[in-house]
Amino acid sequence: MSGPTPTRQRRRGHDPESVLSIAVGVFNERGYDGTSMEDLARALGVTKSAIYYHVPGKEQLLARALDRALDGLFAMVADERAASGAAIERLEWVVRQSVRMLVERLPYVTLLLRVRGNSRTEQAALERRREFDRFISHLVKEAAAEGGIRADVEPLLVTRLLFGAVNSITEWYQPARGDSADDLADALLKMTFDGLRSDAA
Amino acid sequence: MSGPTPTRQRRRGHDPESVLSIAVGVFNERGYDGTSMEDLARALGVTKSAIYYHVPGKEQLLARALDRALDGLFAMVADERAASGAAIERLEWVVRQSVRMLVERLPYVTLLLRVRGNSRTEQAALERRREFDRFISHLVKEAAAEGGIRADVEPLLVTRLLFGAVNSITEWYQPARGDSADDLADALLKMTFDGLRSDAA
Structure with missing residues (x-):
């Protein structure tokens, strides 16, 4: 039942690497402090609740970047x-x-x-x-x-x-x-x- | 009747030059977009309405700076x-x-x-x-x-x-x-x- 999800995620480019890459682009454009989880969700093309599936929070993305x-x-x-x-x-x-x-x-x-x-x-x-x-x-x-x-x-x-x-x-x-x-x-x-x-x- | 005001302003350092200098300090610290007229008033130690006596607006200060x-x-x-x-x-x-x-x-x-x-x-x-x-x-x-x-x-x-x-x-x-x-x-x-x-x- 959970089969299609990873495939769709890959197709839409939401593996951890592309989440990080897109987030860094948003941080550089808006400034880290000026970026909300909603901004990140929008850039990824997912709902605000779906973003938490990809990443626990903004600061964790910053640390990885x-x-x-x-x-x-x-x-x-x-x-x-x-x-x-x-x-x-x-x-x-x-x-x-x-x-x-x-x-x-x-x-x-x-x-x-x-x-x-x-x-x-x-x-x-x-x-x-x-x-x-x-x-x-x-x-x-x-x-x-x-x-x-x-x-x-x-x-x-x-x-x-x-x-x-x-x-x-x-x-x-x-x-x-x-x-x-x-x-x-x-x-x-x-x-x-x-x-x-x-x-x- | 208006005599004491300029003296007091000079004493408190609110000539145009020091207004500009203090404002630029605030812009560099908080970022220009993150600075409100209230932040500027606070840095100058004047009320929010008094700041408009010194300067018509934030963007005019930015232009001068x-x-x-x-x-x-x-x-x-x-x-x-x-x-x-x-x-x-x-x-x-x-x-x-x-x-x-x-x-x-x-x-x-x-x-x-x-x-x-x-x-x-x-x-x-x-x-x-x-x-x-x-x-x-x-x-x-x-x-x-x-x-x-x-x-x-x-x-x-x-x-x-x-x-x-x-x-x-x-x-x-x-x-x-x-x-x-x-x-x-x-x-x-x-x-x-x-x-x-x-x-x-």
Whole structure:
């Protein structure tokens, strides 16, 4: 008797993955705080009571969405290529991977970057984000100590400005325009590691 | 009979300038759409009816606040130093001035960067912002054409990433921490024009 339901749900695209993806789109458009369960039900094309079949609540969706972004960052941190070799090369690899991850998981990272700590879920996400920032900051300091990057810039400012450029991608990137993640990463790395001046190249 | 009022208003800090400054603080904290005239009255410490003595409405405050940021950008565009000389030097000057302006007018620029076009005031501000972006984009193209900046990066991506780093300052800058606008600009220009690699300097 319960046979047809999963099929219909799949056909209408209501597996957990698409529920999450649609919800994140609504959060980014209306703001998380401005989104009601009714808004989510409308976006999914289900009744308000049916939405509870798919998800117990808004905050659980938020937690899953933020994990999607954060797990990507921490997979990088745990990777062998972030752990051995010259620090400047590891930094370069991490920046490239960050751009790739951001493009692959664009709506999830966009949501993460807007989190301000308004709930325990948001605070936990901010704490993980700060942990990632400390990892980057440490890598920049190592690269400076090894003499790989110039000594006349403050590592903390470099970290902020470098990831300011990376994170800005969520503000202006249009996948349809045709630039791939690697195009973005190439431009960013050439600009920040080698410099824009033609005589610096 | 009307003598004491302006004195009292000055003492309580309710000249137009401080009304604007307090309102922008509230807009940035609560979001413009989430701010009511009652919130503004509370922040100013006046009754809800007294607020209309100071300002006809929320959108007028928004328009004045956005002009404060945009006028700063266009003063740069009109400056002699943005108009003559090698394009790469003009670009360098404009980036440095942008950082200074952003730090000087931090809450106004923060507000501008969050505008999404939800009203005619916001649309007009976005149009002026796009005009500024076109000016920068043109300058980057000129610098590439003159051979001042490397030819193997797409000027539009450079513009986006460069100002992505500049604008990120609104996300993390803490004036109390001690970095001056010139410290920020120096770090940013060294990183993006000369490159982080010690052998690129």
